[in-house]
Amino acid sequence: MTKRIILLLMLVLFGWESQAQTTGGSGTSYWDPIQVTFSAGKSTFADVHDTSTGPPWYYTCRYIPRDGDTYKYTQGRAIFYRMETSAAGDVIIHNWNSYRMGFSTIFLLRPAKPDEMEDWSEGDLYFKRVAMFEEMDFMSPDFNPVELGMPEGSSLGLAYLRVRNLPAGTYYIVVAGYKYMNASVPNGQIGTTIIADLSPGIPGEPEVKPEEPNDCPVQYQYDQSGNRIKTIKKQQ
Structure with missing residues (x-):
């Protein structure tokens, strides 16, 4: 009980949401990705990269x-x-903070297990799809970015993925723009935001079971030092 209270107080004092940890990587390939680590709790990662110029130099993705x-x-x-x-x-995962980019795709992948058939591969890496927002998916009647909270002024063609109960593990995320209308461009400043709401790992309260009746004919009482101070013989 005390441990649970301390953990809850720490979450309240320091806030439920924190920033994800990031390490190096240019983001130009599967072998040099931008690495993002999420711990338990709610964390956010956001960045913007310009694919229209370099360095670093970005390339199209095969899928x-x-x-x-x-x-x-x-x-x-x-x-x-x-x-x-x-x-x-x-x-x-979404691209709503992109600048002058109207349409984008997001691929969420995980490494294929040795006994699995991959969905696609690149070099010595083999992947399984977890979720995808492909070209033209924004036209689906089930996609309503306004209800999802898209900021005013953002293009409705910017990709959005929500995956519930994603298991802990390693994943790859690939984002890219595409040209859909005459005024749109496939390359530019693509903003990527990742919001992870992971189980904080706080143990639940133990189940309290009702005491069972003590039918022993002899019962004892003890003082605070553990000394037996009285013997009670239960009436039969």
Whole structure:
């Protein structure tokens, strides 16, 4: 009980939401990704990278569409992230903080296990799809970015993913823009935000069971030092 109270007080005093930890990486490939680590609790990561210029120099990403079986390439140059989560929970990824970018895609992948058939591969890396926001997905009647909280003035074509109960582990995130209208461009300043709401790992209260009746014919009482001070013989 005391441990639980202390943990809850710490969360209240220091806030539920923190910033994710990031380490090096240019984000130009699966082998040099921007590395983001999320601990238990609620954390946010956000950055912006310009794929239209360099250095660093970005390149298109090869992938297989959700409903396809042959490789194609993203129209825009891609940015690669490697995400580590220490606990299971809900994860949101979006490109709403992009600047002068109207349309984007997001691929959330995990490394394929040795006994799994990969969805696609690159070099010596093999991947399984977890979730994808592909070109034209913003046209789906089930996608309502206004209800999701998209900031006013953002393009409705910017990608958004929400994955519930994502297991702890290692994941790759690939984001890229694409040209949909005459005024849109496939490359530019792509903003990526990741919000992870992971289980804080606070133990629940132990279940309290009702005491069972003591039917022993002899019962004892003890003082605070543990000395027996009285013997009670139960009436039969």
